[in-house]
Amino acid sequence: MINFQTSPNEYKHWKLDIAGQVATLTMDVQEDETLAEGYKLKLNSYDLGVDIELNDAIQRLRFEHPEVAVVVITSLKPRIFCAGANIYMLGSSSHAFKVNFCKFTNETRCAIEDDSKHSGRRYLAALNGTASGGGYELAIACDEIYLVDDGNSAVSLPEVPLLGVLPGTGGLTRLVDKRKVRRDRADVFSTLAEGLKGKRAKEWGLIDDHFTTSKFQDRLDARVAELVAGGKGSAATGIKLNPLHDYKYVKLKLNREQRYADLTVLGPEGPQPTTPEEIQKLGDAYWPLQAYRELDDALLNLRVNEPEIGLVCLRTKGSIESVLQIDETLTANRDQWLIREIILHMARVLRRLDLTAKSFFAIVEPGSCFAGNLLELLLASDRSYMLMDSDATIAVSEMNAGALPMSNGLTRLQSRFLAEPEKLDDVFGEKKTFDTEEAEELGLITFAPDDLDWEDEIRVAIEERTSLSPDALTGMEASLRFAGPETMDTKIYGRLTAWQNWIFQRPNAVGPEGALTNYGKPTQAHFDFKRT
């Protein structure tokens, strides 16, 4: 059972130091502190446990340290920044684990970019040694990359030449789409096991600059000072993210025999704060933060610890009015730093749902509160079932109009109404709450069975869904969920991930004679050279 919760005083592999507006995240992987048996995390190589800490640190910076303007990511190991994902860990992991591992590390890299883009924090990769594979992919997720010139240190993506797999954390896409490295140079770089050092790496756009060992720290400090001086600063005080013990707002019921889960999100209860001051005081107990943190944890748990659960039935319970009041407060205060972070967090959790390789059905009944931000759960679902009952209602709020975008940059309503964008006007008209008939007429739900058919229809739908090939469903959902425009993120999760998953099964990588299997062994890889 893998636990995704941690906190700085539990970190084994990272140190998080805050000095004024500058945070330094230092990687110092303890080689024996692995998440599983059978490998050692040498040379700052990582496994999922290391990345769970990184994810936590990024998250905490946003909530606990709003004063931080610049984050420096560096290493405590001499001559090595990070050697990437541990190869023996990959070689000994199941296909499903490798896929989930890469998805999570991708989400953490995207969270860094989300922070940079929306919260303005600058991330500097201070490569005080070689950054290879996932090490360079971590660097390329940062805003700026500086490499030490010590005659030895290089950046590299040695996956293709050494392991017969792809860089699994967005590296190829970021190379040509983010840093816009010329495709022929990207081709050379990605097949060059030893990578490139300072001068050429800079010339090709792989790094932003390189400094000799003696000047490295000074030049870096100068750049950090520049960024701090140019930033807008923040006098805000953070809130504490406490451990999630028993979930308060998320109820997860696992029907393992039938391979589906019921996930119910409970709406807020009782009076809710309406000013930033009150919210700051309430801290992580504020419903939108706590409920979505729990939802995030539940999704990660389902992905990694419950692989046989193929379907999640999403339900909500509570007062629509209360959810809409929350949304009103969030919308009215969205420029305040904490509210902004809460909304951005909600958006990331919903994107984690979009990217989860499970089917989602939303089930709407009287007592449900699929309203505003929680309506996104319904819109994110592969289908929705709403009981034909005048007491069953759903509602939209301003939060459905842009605050919680999908990876493709569209809102879930825009994605839904690609064919009829004018429907958005109907949905965002005067009327905000819709009963089943209205919801069906507007095209907001998939099915509206009546009371007589309700239980049978849901039961049969669950049985049918969970009887289908889980692989075909994953590919189908990945194709149907993201119509419309593409972004770097959708390229990473769609195209790159799909290719990597394909390669992760190929005998040339993971067979007895595959490159990943034979890495570091006296035996050599032997390829079937048929091109596919």
Add this chain to the structure above:
Amino acid sequence: MINFQTSPNEYKHWKLDIAGQVATLTMDVQEDETLAEGYKLKLNSYDLGVDIELNDAIQRLRFEHPEVAVVVITSLKPRIFCAGANIYMLGSSSHAFKVNFCKFTNETRCAIEDDSKHSGRRYLAALNGTASGGGYELAIACDEIYLVDDGNSAVSLPEVPLLGVLPGTGGLTRLVDKRKVRRDRADVFSTLAEGLKGKRAKEWGLIDDHFTTSKFQDRLDARVAELVAGGKGSAATGIKLNPLHDYKYVKLKLNREQRYADLTVLGPEGPQPTTPEEIQKLGDAYWPLQAYRELDDALLNLRVNEPEIGLVCLRTKGSIESVLQIDETLTANRDQWLIREIILHMARVLRRLDLTAKSFFAIVEPGSCFAGNLLELLLASDRSYMLMDSDATIAVSEMNAGALPMSNGLTRLQSRFLAEPEKLDDVFGEKKTFDTEEAEELGLITFAPDDLDWEDEIRVAIEERTSLSPDALTGMEASLRFAGPETMDTKIYGRLTAWQNWIFQRPNAVGPEGALTNYGKPTQAHFDFKRT
């Protein structure tokens, strides 16, 4: 050895009838006329042989029948339009063959859309019976879809529920991106083995209309007449596409032991026609048509018949001046129908190259003619090597500025200079021809070794490339070749294809207990239900 050349009088599975401005392509698959052993093509199901004929027919329509304004695709079989790709053929094919089969059928569907978009020919799918799987995917590549209402006929994508694989010819992407079917409806439809009939299929946007059996032909004729009347008509006379015997302008040398090929395109020789009339008279012997038809055939041959060739070294030989003169003629007359078709054909062949799962290195020496349209070969390559010699030159023409777009809608020069779009001004400045130093300075080539290093550098590059995992190279190239924007085509070839290839290897599809393996057998599929 699979032969991609055919002609209407050799067709076994299709009839191509032309009546005035209307062409009717009728599918009547002969079940015993298969490309391989072990399956029968029942119910208008198809194998690669059937699609090679379809591809030929579409191509011929463009060149031989410019008068045709509307193409009706229908079936001669009672109650069945097309059952899609033959399942037993898929079940008995190698992974590599399945992948190449789907790629080719995808290219043929995209060629239909290319014809519709750029040449204005309307394609009507007249579904006089059930269209399932690839049958519906063929329909959805057409502009309009009409289904008979006979109480039985339906459209369906039964791949996920019945076979545990994805619709392999762009169906899922076209569902939500082309027809913009709501994603929850697309989800339901794609998991419903029996599909949907007339009324609901229309309501959900899966078809354009449905007519009862007795009215079907009349209503269809009426729609065709409408389209013909609304079209601009064409008094042009086509040219004949003769069989390609020995290649005249393409030389293919297979170094099978070393797993690479040398593909040399010879430039035009002697005086070339400069007016549409002269070109029409010359017909398919006109260099840009013949050379690119040969190149197309060579690429298909390399893909399917030479799977172990991992790398193609692209060379050209001839006069740069002559190539540039051709481009001038093409550019000056690009609105004339034949020239337009020739240019569109060149663009499709170059896209076929972009999408070929082999590495491409362009090799430029004195005597090369990488100019204008042939410069695209260099720009499409993963890398280029140009000898540092004042006699080696490359050149741009107007044809590099938009006439030959990649699948992502960009020119290859735009893709190359994503980071520095201003470089396009330098490339398209007064000076059109560049020697090696200039080409390197402009960033048009990757490497410029001098005479001393030349042979060694090329030899080592070839050896290194062909030693790498062919699977990793395929995934890497698919990621690096298409930076920038995405289109429906790139989604189909990138995202959808990658997922399908992944699923095509999964035990749940092709293992002894997989759904594809067990289809139609008394045994049942058994899934490993772990979601990945």
